[in-house]
Amino acid sequence: MSVEIALRAARVRYGPLEALHGLDLPVPAATVTVLVGRNGSGRTTALRALAGTVPLTSGRVLWRGADVTRLHSHARARRGLCFVPDLRAVYATLTVAENLDLTPGAAPGAAPTAKERALAAYPELVRLLARPAGTLSGGERRMLALARALLTPARVVLVDEPALGMSPAVAARTYGLLAALARPGGAAVVLAEQRPPPGLPPGTLLHELRRGSLAFSGEAAERAPA
Numbered sequence: 001m002s003v004e005i006a007l008r009a010a011r012v013r014y015g016p017l018e019a020l021h022g023l024d025l026p027v028p029a030a031t032v033t034v035l036v037g038r039n040g041s042g043r044t045t046a047l048r049a050l051a052g053t054v055p056l057t058s059g060r061v062l063w064r065g066a067d068v069t070r071l072h073s074h075a076r077a078r079r080g081l082c083f084v085p086d087l088r089a090v091y092a093t094l095t096v097a098e099n100l101d102l103t104p105g106a107a108p109g110a111a112p113t114a115k116e117r118a119l120a121a122y123p124e125l126v127r128l129l130a131r132p133a134g135t136l137s138g139g140e141r142r143m144l145a146l147a148r149a150l151l152t153p154a155r156v157v158l159v160d161e162p163a164l165g166m167s168p169a170v171a172a173r174t175y176g177l178l179a180a181l182a183r184p185g186g187a188a189v190v191l192a193e194q195r196p197p198p199g200l201p202p203g204t205l206l207h208e209l210r211r212g213s214l215a216f217s218g219e220a221a222e223r224a225p226a
Contacts, residue, residue: 003064004029004188005050005081005156010059012045012212019045021212022059027156027190032182032201034220035192037209043192044086046209047158050190051083052076063156080155086164086192089145092134096125096144099133103151118147121177124170138165146174150181157181160192175199196220 007025011018020042027033027050035043048054050061052073061069068076073083090099100115119126122143128136133144142164149157162178163171179201182189191197196206200220208216208223216223 001028001031003027003062005061005063007046007049008060008062010046010049010061011057012042012049012054013057018057019212020049023209023212023214025050025207025214027188028205029155029188030182030184030186031188031203031205032179033188033190033205033207034196034200035190035207035209036194036196037215038194040211041209042212043209044160045212047083047160047190047192048085050156051081051158053083053085080153082149082152082154082157084145084149084157084159084162086160090133090136090141090148093132095130095132096136097129099144099148100151103148114151118151121150121173122147122170139167139170142166142174143170146177150177154181154187157187157189158192159190161194162191163197171197172199196223 003026005027007023010020010023012020023046025046035046037043045054049056052071056069060067100118125143125147128140133141136144146162159178163174166174175197178189178191181187204220206218206220206223207214
């Protein structure tokens with residue numbers, strides 16, 4: 001199993017507080033990886049470190065063996081990294097349609113009608129196309145953010161709490177869509193969650209973080225229920 005992207009001995013500080021304590025986190029290609037832990041465990045910081053939105057105090061970020069630690073987040077995005085944070089994941093002042101139109105892969109002529117495929121994934125957004133994204137409910141914003149991620153051709157997809165605010169049915173659909181991105185030859189998908197979500201595909205990898213360090217690593221089926 002080849003490693004797509006990884007944190008090596010990663011440390012991140014927020015002022016006097018260290019959020020990651022020398023974390024080693026390999027992310028295999030074409031696999032779903034789930035980071036679980038309570039608030040303050042470091043799971044969100046780990047995603048941000050991979051995305052380049054927070055700098056490492058020490059350690060490295062390796063992408064297919066290349067050191068990208070000093071590569072800015074926008075440069076990582078151009079290389080094929082898509083990051084969906086838990087907050088501010090959409091352009092609030094733009095309409096739903098404009099948010100989708102600005103997404104890489106949604107340009108006119110994109111095959112086959114990428115925007116239509118995103119709306120097929122979340123048909124709830126069709127009636128909201130003219131609405132400013134800032135007026136949507138929390139679950140509707142998450143659908144829009146995930147629809148944008150589905151439009152983006154990516155080698156690495158990082159999503160912080162993908163089903164936040166969604167109904168159980170929409171959440172189940174969302175996990176299915178994310179799992180489909182990690183098909184053979186597809187993207188490395190990393191999700192940050194408070195607890196393992198239901199319906200994970202076979203072979204899903206699970207890392208439990210506690211206070212910025214790994215407490216468990218293995219396949220999701222191997223972890224005993226909390």
